[in-house]
Amino acid sequence: MNTKPTATESQPVAPVSAVAPPPLDPGGLRVVALGGIGEVGRNMTVFEHGGRLLVVDCGVLFPEDDAPGVDLILPDFAAIEDRLDEIDALVLTHGHEDHIGAVPFLLKMRPDIPVVGSTFTLALLAAKCREHRLDPVLVEVAEGQRSEHGPFDLEFFAVNHSIPDALAVAIRTPAGVVLHSGDIKLDQLPLDGRLTDLAGFSRLGDEGVDLFLLDSTNAEVPGFVTPEREIGPVLDDVVGKATQRVIVACFASHVHRVQQALDVVDKHGRKVCFVGRSMVRNMGIAADLGILRVPDGLLVDLDAALEMPEDQVVFVSTGSQGEPLSALSRMARGEHKQIKIRSGDTVVLASSLIPGNETAVFGVVNGLVRLGADVVHQGGAKVHVSGHASAGELLYLYNAVRPSNVMPVHGEWRHLRANAELARLTGVSPDRIAIAEDGVIVDLVDGLASIAGRVEVGHVYVDGLSVGDVGESTLSDRLILGEGGFIAITVAVEAGTGRAVSPPTVSGRGFSDDPKALDDVVSMVEMELARTEGEGITDTHRIAQAVRRVVGKWVADTYRRRPMIVPTVLPVGS
Amino acid sequence: MNTKPTATESQPVAPVSAVAPPPLDPGGLRVVALGGIGEVGRNMTVFEHGGRLLVVDCGVLFPEDDAPGVDLILPDFAAIEDRLDEIDALVLTHGHEDHIGAVPFLLKMRPDIPVVGSTFTLALLAAKCREHRLDPVLVEVAEGQRSEHGPFDLEFFAVNHSIPDALAVAIRTPAGVVLHSGDIKLDQLPLDGRLTDLAGFSRLGDEGVDLFLLDSTNAEVPGFVTPEREIGPVLDDVVGKATQRVIVACFASHVHRVQQALDVVDKHGRKVCFVGRSMVRNMGIAADLGILRVPDGLLVDLDAALEMPEDQVVFVSTGSQGEPLSALSRMARGEHKQIKIRSGDTVVLASSLIPGNETAVFGVVNGLVRLGADVVHQGGAKVHVSGHASAGELLYLYNAVRPSNVMPVHGEWRHLRANAELARLTGVSPDRIAIAEDGVIVDLVDGLASIAGRVEVGHVYVDGLSVGDVGESTLSDRLILGEGGFIAITVAVEAGTGRAVSPPTVSGRGFSDDPKALDDVVSMVEMELARTEGEGITDTHRIAQAVRRVVGKWVADTYRRRPMIVPTVLPVGS
Incomplete structure (x- = not known):
């Protein structure tokens, strides 16, 4: 039987017009x-x-x-x-x-x-x-x-x-x-x-x-899918061969994966230290409910673990997706305060590689390998299903x-x-x-x-404390700023006449490391302001538009870049 | 033999101090x-x-x-x-x-x-x-x-x-x-x-x-690695079964992959149209050198291809890495001017999935599938080695x-x-x-x-026309701007006294879609300016610092966000 998925003739799925929902049949x-x-x-x-x-x-x-x-x-x-x-x-x-x-x-x-x-x-x-x-x-x-x-x-x-x-x-x-x-x-x-x-x-x-x-x-x-329990023997092999520290990273909710790690560690006479807030919290809940069986005396806290010989402890940690602030990422960058990776340590990524996280995860793997760790991941061993x-x-x-x-x-x-x-x-x-x-x-x-x-x-975004105020317009601006930075031009003009009352202030962020990169802009803007004043333009929005246009054209011609151009025209009392 | 790579005892590789290179032995x-x-x-x-x-x-x-x-x-x-x-x-x-x-x-x-x-x-x-x-x-x-x-x-x-x-x-x-x-x-x-x-x-x-x-x-x-020639029969199967348009995407330099596509297309009596500037250029070079064998009359240009019945042509295209501006990406978004994907079309991604490109590539796959195309990629078929x-x-x-x-x-x-x-x-x-x-x-x-x-x-970056002026500082700013946007505050002060001569102008980009998000900032800045004036602070940099501090603290407390704070203090003639 050919089970290769191909296009089916299922119901049409192209966007339906976004009018009010049709009435639902009373029995439906x-x-x-x-x-x-x-x-x-x-x-x-x-x-x-x-x-x-x-x-x-x-x-x-x-x-x-x-x-x-x-x-x-x-x-x-x-x-x-x-x-x-x-x-x-x-x-x-x-x-x-x-x-x-x-x-x-x-x-x-x-x-x-x-x-x-x-x-x-x-x-x-x-x-x-x-x-x-x-x-x-x-x-x-x-x-x-x-x-x-x-x-x-x-x-x-x-x-x-x-x-x-x-x-x-x-x-x-x-x-x-x-x-x-x-x-x-x-x-x-x-x-x-x-x-x-x-x-x-x-x-x-x-x-x-x-x-x-x-x-x-x-x-x-x-x-x-391979049975979960086939991971146990692989962990057993890894922990059994390790002569130094072992760190097992996996999802903080994967109780059965952690259970297998605990059983293996117990068998080899080591202790377990949970690392990561959600790991500690979730495994506490699971143990309280009897879902996670924790052998007596197996768990030690971080301080105790750091005092123990390196071949006596296994850290079970979060951070398997390369999250930059996680303990594992900090270890990979050599920035973790307490846990320093040494040549010969073993790190197991007992987790999936969620699409989109590849760069971050392999960044962590490379960092750990660079420090000399032996990294075991699903690319080379059956440590995830x-x-x-x-x-x-x-x-x-x-x-x-x-x-x-x-x-x-x-x-x-x-x-x-x-x-x-x-x-x-x-x-x-x-x-x-x-x-x-x-x-x-x-x-x-x-x-x-x-x-x-x-x-x-639509998409409803949570950014910090607020929900929904970051929308497509803000994200579109972030994408532009993230790609090209911005050039800000500030001028004060005399309200009523549009005459510049100070030299323009020009600054760029995310545009160039070269302090002279925008040196040409001041005189260009001054010329444009002279032109707008000469044409009797006093509306600050129109002046700002004119400034944006000349600077935008200049940067496109000179640099082939598209930073955001942010003109501010400040009317000051005449 | 166990060939699983493990940490070796090869030479130490940690950073060597970055002093001047040591002299090289004359015979070395x-x-x-x-x-x-x-x-x-x-x-x-x-x-x-x-x-x-x-x-x-x-x-x-x-x-x-x-x-x-x-x-x-x-x-x-x-x-x-x-x-x-x-x-x-x-x-x-x-x-x-x-x-x-x-x-x-x-x-x-x-x-x-x-x-x-x-x-x-x-x-x-x-x-x-x-x-x-x-x-x-x-x-x-x-x-x-x-x-x-x-x-x-x-x-x-x-x-x-x-x-x-x-x-x-x-x-x-x-x-x-x-x-x-x-x-x-x-x-x-x-x-x-x-x-x-x-x-x-x-x-x-x-x-x-x-x-x-x-x-x-x-x-x-x-x-x-599987021999390259095993891809030919897979392409043969795909093209043979297709009843509509077929698009084969691969790297523009992979002459042997393209050769196999051409041979298959020729066998099935279709014509080939190259799509993508680098594909057209490189295959022209390869054909001129005799490295690519092109059967007489096999190639047609895009205009001719579009006039032909859909079961008579195969497009060989760039864009296999999900490059957003490529022809294939535009097809997947339904934005390609000439080639519109219809239900029942076949797209073959005869290419690797370069780490880091997964999101882009699967975005293209999903777009094509949503339009009804049958997408063949290395996840389900041997179309890449x-x-x-x-x-x-x-x-x-x-x-x-x-x-x-x-x-x-x-x-x-x-x-x-x-x-x-x-x-x-x-x-x-x-x-x-x-x-x-x-x-x-x-x-x-x-x-x-x-x-x-x-x-x-170091890393030498090319951005647009210039080489090397974008460095770590600019990239760091871009990352901050891309994550949180910026809040710009502009004030004009009387040179010499530091007295504000206009209300502050406050604007955010990439910060919020809510037009009222920054409403509290004006009065906060006015209060701070009154304070700096009261303390006799006339230096525009110090005034700007003070403004940055109060606005930064406010946004962190109120929103838990870290936009770039960009104060501009413009001294105007007293």
Whole structure:
């Protein structure tokens, strides 16, 4: 069978005109993603039935180069901000930032939305909410349980992922049965024995699933994800051979990865020191809940670890994505105050290489290697497996669920399209596969899911303390400034006459290291001011425009560069 | 045998103090890289013997995020700029930009340096020099030939790489025999039948190679590179199945990749249209030299191609690295004037994914998929093979050459270290392996290569028309401006008294989309000006400092952001 994804004949997906959303059939169910489709991150899907809303997940997206200076990108709440009182519940499928990170921002708008999730998911959320001084209404659920919220009758299924206690959710309404996979894979030998409930999905499939929303992340990857537990022996080998310090870096929420590290360290008689705020916090939560088993006396704090012989300790650290302020990055630059890498130390990056982070991660690897460390990463050793089902597993899921309609979620366009093709291969009719990027309205009416329109879904940027005031115009300016800097020209003119009353002040930042680079500008601006004065131009905006034009032309001709030209014309009392 | 690269005990590589270079033993040979070691790009290695210099390669590095707005990064000529007359020749191993791109900048400093290289390499260089209005002194050589330049007796060897007509060079001086591989792999079934001359290397090894400089790019990759010719059948399959337009994107210098595309297109009775200035230019040169075989009547120009039925033409295009201004990127955004992607079109990215370009490349893939194209790339199909030897091939090279000393070149630290380990595994003594990043001086004296010191090697940036005026200070400003924009405050004060003679002008760019974001600043600055006036402060720099301080503190407290604060205090006549 050829499972290579190719273009399918699924429903047309080009932008639908952005008019007001069409009315929803009274017996129908509407699905709109406010984030997470057409991108990997900020997952948030809104279900509507009978005038009530159910939200699944509410995460953040970490910005890339096109959003410089931005800390986080939120789902766009605009489509529901006038309807917050209609939300019956917010369901969280699991505790990753791209699924829970934006919850505080939603709860600030309406603090009493019931938040439904598993024990570990809610524990991570509660810790996050404390930092935001929020006290959410938590509804704890577990696999096998049901929970009703307005017209939404929910059933939860165990799901295996790269964080414990993940859930899929079935949403029953009079419009039909919807299954949302959350993030999912089918590890058949999970470390905690908690399998993805394929049997439960089959039973639901027997009942009839009208719409299946399924994780697309690895739909392009053929085959099956290697079991998580195969990483343990690799770590065992690395720690066993090491004669000096070992640092294992991984995601701070990957409890099972950390568990394997702890077990290996314990076996070799070393101690473990957690490094990084989120690692310390999350592993504390996991240990308290009994999700992480910590052998007695295994953990030591940093001060104690630094006093111990180098072959007696393993640091388990954050920073696996090359985050510049992380402990690991500082070690790689030789700037970490306490932990100095020496020739012969071992660093394991037991983590994925998230697309877009390659330069940063390899920068850290090169820095560590330059200091003499032996760096073990997924490029050369099996120290990471994905948390998302590959194509082979997705086929199992489609065959178990046998959905009437499919909506690929959690992915960029290439992932969505590949997932759609897998659905088609298992027998789903192409016209019942809706590739619906953020904002596209999918209505399930009389058992048929179809694209019914589109709402505007923008990017909402968090920069420092404020949300939303940094928008496309600011980012566009940042991109120009970041590429070319600016040249500022300030002149004071006599109000009324437009006569310059001081020589122009010219300064550039981000333009040139040469102190003489702008020497020609003063006389050029003086000539232009003489011209504008001669023409009787007194309006400061027109004078500024004239200055911008001559300086802009000069810099383009002389340097072939496009700095921002910032003229300020200050009228002073005549 | 365990060939997994691990930390070796090769010579210490930490920064050597940057004092004046130590004297070179009169009978010795000195090697210093001015670019290309510790990075992938701007390759340039200087050999010195008897007071004379030989330069091998002179390429550019394409900048990453840490050098915003920069077009190119050059090798740092500072170490030789006072010694240009001592250069006996510049040898170019092959025609890639990272080996020839900086030649015009060197020739502008001394136009009559003899430039030695193969036919195709020099043809590409000549085209480049014409654009720079330079008329270089070219010395054409071929494999098997020798060429003397001052004390440097050169011998050239055929080398297989991802561009035709590549050479390795042996450099004989009284100090010993050095072999520089250039970029190399060992395709045993090369498309043009021109094998890397392993037999020649063996003969040289019999004579005794004192120092071997070897390409490290793929030293971390186990095994062997797949033969280039295996791509042909994959392209054949793709073109054969396509019922509409096909676009094949690859590097504009990869003649053999293009050759395979042409042969496949010809077989299927379609025509070829080259798209992209460098593709048209280079393939013209290759065809003129007989390196590219173009069947009669195969090529059509763009106007003709657009008139033809969609199943009758294949576009061979640049843009495979997601370059935003390339034709392919414009197609992916739906902005190409002539070529509109339709559902069912096929796009093949027959190219590597250069680290750092992932976001751009997948942006193009997603754009094409969103428009309905079937995108074939190396993630899912064998449409690319590397041009650099994998670890297995490097072992063959070490075993053929049997060098006394080794200097890994062409790579980041992780690559250099892995290459060093391969040398060690073949029997090279670790203390004879010099990992010498840019600027590190390696002296070959009495058959022993050792690190003797270090010269300063900085980054030389080309931005627009000028070279070198953009430096670390400008880049640092650009990074700050790109992250946070700026807030400019302009005040006019009475010269002599420091009394404000106009209300402050406050404006931000790249700071906020909210027009009221800076409303509080005017009164804050007015209060501060009243304070400075009250304290009798008349110095405009001190007033500006005071303004910067209050506004900086306010923005940090209010927004938790760090825009650049740009105060301008304009003294006007009292």
